[in-house]
Amino acid sequence: MKITSVLKISPTAKRSQTSPVIGVPRALSYFEYLPLWRAFFEALGCRVVISPETNKKILDDGVQAAVEEACLPVKLYYGHVKALSGKVDYVFVPRLISVAKKTYVCPKFMGVPDMVRTAAHFDRHYPELLIVDVNHRLRGGGWNQALVNAGTQLGFAPAVIRRGLQAGRQAQDDFEVQLHTGINPAMALADWEKRGRAIKRTGPKAGKDQAAAAPGGLVIAVIGHPYQIFDRFVSLNLLGKLQAEGVRVITASAVADQVGREATSHLPKRLFWSFGQKLLGGSLHLLEQPIDGLIYVAAFGCGPDSMVGEIVERHAKRADQVPFLMLTIDEHTGEAGVNTRLEAFLDLITRKKHESSIKKTRIAIKGYRG
Amino acid sequence: MKITFPHMGNTAIVLKALFGELGLTFVPPPPITKHTLSLGVQHSPEAACLPLKINMGNFIEAIELGADTIVMAGGVGPCRFGYYHQVQNEILKDLYCEVKMVVLEPPDNHIGEFFARMRLLTGTNSWWRLLKAMRFAFEKCVALDMLEQEASYLRCRELKRGQVDRVYRKACQGIDLASTIKDVRWCRDEFMEEMRALPLDWQKQPVKIGLTGEIYSLLEPYASGHMEKHLGHLGAEVRRSLYLHEWINEHLFMGLLRVRTHHQARKLAVPYLSCQVGGHGQEAIGSTLEFIRNGFDGVIKVAPLTCMPEIVAQAILPWVEKDHGIPVMTIYMDEQTGEAGLLTRLEAFVDMLERKKRAGCSKWG
Ligand code: SF4
Ligand code: SF4
Numbered sequence: 001m002k003i004t005s006v007l008k009i010s011p012t013a014k015r016s017q018t019s020p021v022i023g024v025p026r027a028l029s030y031f032e033y034l035p036l037w038r039a040f041f042e043a044l045g046c047r048v049v050i051s052p053e054t055n056k057k058i059l060d061d062g063v064q065a066a067v068e069e070a071c072l073p074v075k076l077y078y079g080h081v082k083a084l085s086g087k088v089d090y091v092f093v094p095r096l097i098s099v100a101k102k103t104y105v106c107p108k109f110m111g112v113p114d115m116v117r118t119a120a121h122f123d124r125h126y127p128e129l130l131i132v133d134v135n136h137r138l139r140g141g142g143w144n145q146a147l148v149n150a151g152t153q154l155g156f157a158p159a160v161i162r163r164g165l166q167a168g169r170q171a172q173d174d175f176e177v178q179l180h181t182g183i184n185p186a187m188a189l190a191d192w193e194k195r196g197r198a199i200k201r202t203g204p205k206a207g208k209d210q211a212a213a214a215p216g217g218l219v220i221a222v223i224g225h226p227y228q229i230f231d232r233f234v235s236l237n238l239l240g241k242l243q244a245e246g247v248r249v250i251t252a253s254a255v256a257d258q259v260g261r262e263a264t265s266h267l268p269k270r271l272f273w274s275f276g277q278k279l280l281g282g283s284l285h286l287l288e289q290p291i292d293g294l295i296y297v298a299a300f301g302c303g304p305d306s307m308v309g310e311i312v313e314r315h316a317k318r319a320d321q322v323p324f325l326m327l328t329i330d331e332h333t334g335e336a337g338v339n340t341r342l343e344a345f346l347d348l349i350t351r352k353k354h355e356s357s358i359k360k361t362r363i364a365i366k367g368y369r370g
Numbered sequence: 371m372k373i374t375f376p377h378m379g380n381t382a383i384v385l386k387a388l389f390g391e392l393g394l395t396f397v398p399p400p401p402i403t404k405h406t407l408s409l410g411v412q413h414s415p416e417a418a419c420l421p422l423k424i425n426m427g428n429f430i431e432a433i434e435l436g437a438d439t440i441v442m443a444g445g446v447g448p449c450r451f452g453y454y455h456q457v458q459n460e461i462l463k464d465l466y467c468e469v470k471m472v473v474l475e476p477p478d479n480h481i482g483e484f485f486a487r488m489r490l491l492t493g494t495n496s497w498w499r500l501l502k503a504m505r506f507a508f509e510k511c512v513a514l515d516m517l518e519q520e521a522s523y524l525r526c527r528e529l530k531r532g533q534v535d536r537v538y539r540k541a542c543q544g545i546d547l548a549s550t551i552k553d554v555r556w557c558r559d560e561f562m563e564e565m566r567a568l569p570l571d572w573q574k575q576p577v578k579i580g581l582t583g584e585i586y587s588l589l590e591p592y593a594s595g596h597m598e599k600h601l602g603h604l605g606a607e608v609r610r611s612l613y614l615h616e617w618i619n620e621h622l623f624m625g626l627l628r629v630r631t632h633h634q635a636r637k638l639a640v641p642y643l644s645c646q647v648g649g650h651g652q653e654a655i656g657s658t659l660e661f662i663r664n665g666f667d668g669v670i671k672v673a674p675l676t677c678m679p680e681i682v683a684q685a686i687l688p689w690v691e692k693d694h695g696i697p698v699m700t701i702y703m704d705e706q707t708g709e710a711g712l713l714t715r716l717e718a719f720v721d722m723l724e725r726k727k728r729a730g731c732s733k734w735g
Pocket of ligand 2: 452677678
């Protein structure tokens with residue numbers, strides 16, 4: 001089966017001589033691709049406006065527009081698109097079908113542009129959408145083609161688009177290199193949120209970042225979709241809370257794809273969701289590293305999480321018993337509940353760490369005697 | 371090697387024919403009951419979709435009867451189904467460890483993988499014999515689907531409740547026992563006659579409801595709370611958007627046979643949902659449009675709770691409803707869905723359609 005999208009919707013051509021203002025919803029794939037998009041559109045001379053951080057209003061708008069059964073991240077997407085209304089000429093809504101060879105993404109990513117289109121059909125307050133397909137399954141159909149299509153729809157000349165593409169690629173590569181050094185992805189992204197244009201960083205601050213964790217402190221892997229864990233509102237500031245407790249957090253973004261693939265190579269079946277594979281590969285790899293615990297942040301009702309989370313949990317329990325916490329989040333999740341569970345979990349692993357260090361000393365002593 | 375497989379409607383009869391012809395030993399799982407479901411729920415991830423849980427229940431019950439090899443279909447995305455067996459395999463590993471899983475799916479790297487897996491199943495049988503067995507099984511499948519379709523057409527017309535289903539059950543048994551293609555056809559015609567000869571109200575002008583949605587919920591009556599039957603008893607003529615032989619033809623035989631496909635439905639859906647979203651999401655929208663074209667009064671879309679393609683479809687269907695003025699109801703099923711609640715919803719829907727239909731009639735005449 002080859003999934004292709006056939007509908008071609010072109011937004012009404014450029015309205016004026018000045019370059020259009022492009023809106024970017026701070027949701028879903030934003031957390032993976034902002035540098036690519038921003039650098040591209042700005043190189044074309046467009047101004048890029050990002051929707052505000054998730055807030056109560058955005059949540060309410062999203063919940064109201066989406067079907068009840070949808071997962072929270074998808075509901076928020078509606079809210080973020082709507083939040084851009086009146087501020088931009090077009091909102092960039094890419095249709096992600098496949099972003100890497102022989103993979104897919106979650107079906108909802110494929111449907112989201114049409115879901116938002118439906119909402120816009122019923123609510124005149126929606127901005128105009130700029131929809132392009134990202135389909136790696138087609139020859140030359142990856143991000144490059146998608147951005148070329150976007151540029152063409154906006155009426156830019158091929159030469160300009162080519163330049164934009166270069167800038168975008170460069171930005172995205174820099175971003176990914178940064179991530180793999182273990183820098184906090186939210187911080188890496190923050191640069192791109194504040195100012196556009198690639199400001200070349202001189203060497204990643206990674207070393208400093210990692211050193212920031214107190215020696216002997218806890219190291220916890222936090223696994224979840226980037227739009228879950230890096231959205232402070234959605235995750236109830238989970239990462240902030242952990243950092244405040246002096247915990248060093250590692251996420252799957254820090255694990256290179258190749259490393260993740262190796263960690264899952266023993267499974268009989270290759271996972272076909274590229275984002276799911278990132279989480280699975282990241283988890284299985286990190287489970288082999290000296291970590292004190294793993295927190296899986298799942299979206300309530302999320303298909304991929306229900307499968308990936310289960311496999312990670314089973315591996316965590318089978319492997320030398322890495323403490324595992326599954327946090328399932330939806331719009332009704334209360335902060336108090338999360339805090340309680342988090343505290344209990346931190347207690348548990350602190351105790352466990354303490355015990356094992358005692359055990360280790362004993363073994364060491366024994367070894368010395370024997 | 372003792373083979374088992376998950377239930378999905380009449381699939382068991384079809385697979386029994388296939389394996390029987392090939393001389394393989396198999397243990398069909400016991401029919402799905404509450405116990406099956408609770409076993410499945412107990413051992414599956416809580417957030418998984420319902421078919422995975424019922425499958426798990428089937429496997430465990432069949433393994434207890436001595437099965438040691440599970441055959442099931444797979445896929446390469448984008449929906450959860452393609453990854454079912456991997457998760458189920460991990461669960462079984464923690465439970466029993468010695469169960470083998472043979473997954474029939476499009477090959478990941480090269481076609482040889484697929485044939486290797488098939489060989490595992492067919493053993494020493496020649497390809498010719500395999501082809502013959504497949505033909506025989508497919509014949510049964512088509513016959514069963516025809517009978518099922520007829521039953522859904524007649525159920526609302528029966529004068530004595532339950533008669534159609536009695537004949538339909540007999541027909542399934544007959545086809546299960548048939549040992550040649552000729553027998554299958556004879557059986558099919560015989561019971562078709564018997565069903566039509568029942569005391570039926572041929573004057574009745576029932577409301578027509580199209581049933582669409584996710585494949586397992588459509589094909590396995592247990593997964594939809596026997597919705598098709600209930601609707602019939604509530605006085606509605608029902609037609610489904612999908613039957614087993616159509617799926618087999620489209621997905622296993624690459625659409626080679628001249629059987630109704632969903633090509634048309636997908637095309638109709640494009641203005642609303644322009645790409646496939648896995649499962650039967652795009653088909654659900656397309657089939658709704660087909661039902662509208664064919665003059666149905668309403669459409670019910672049924673799917674397991676959290677089903678991703680169906681959530682996409684559900685989000686878009688209001689647009690279709692608005693354009694065509696036809697009521698569409700989405701029903702999600704999970705292990706907590708109670709029969710009483712479901713019946714109330716169905717009843718209200720049928721009532722509404724009947725009222726609408728009457729109003730429409732009086733307007734014109
Ligand atoms: S991956 Fe999960 S959370 Fe993300 S859109 Fe799909 S179902 Fe929702
Ligand atoms: S189609 Fe729906 S119910 Fe079936 S596997 Fe996919 S998500 Fe689950």
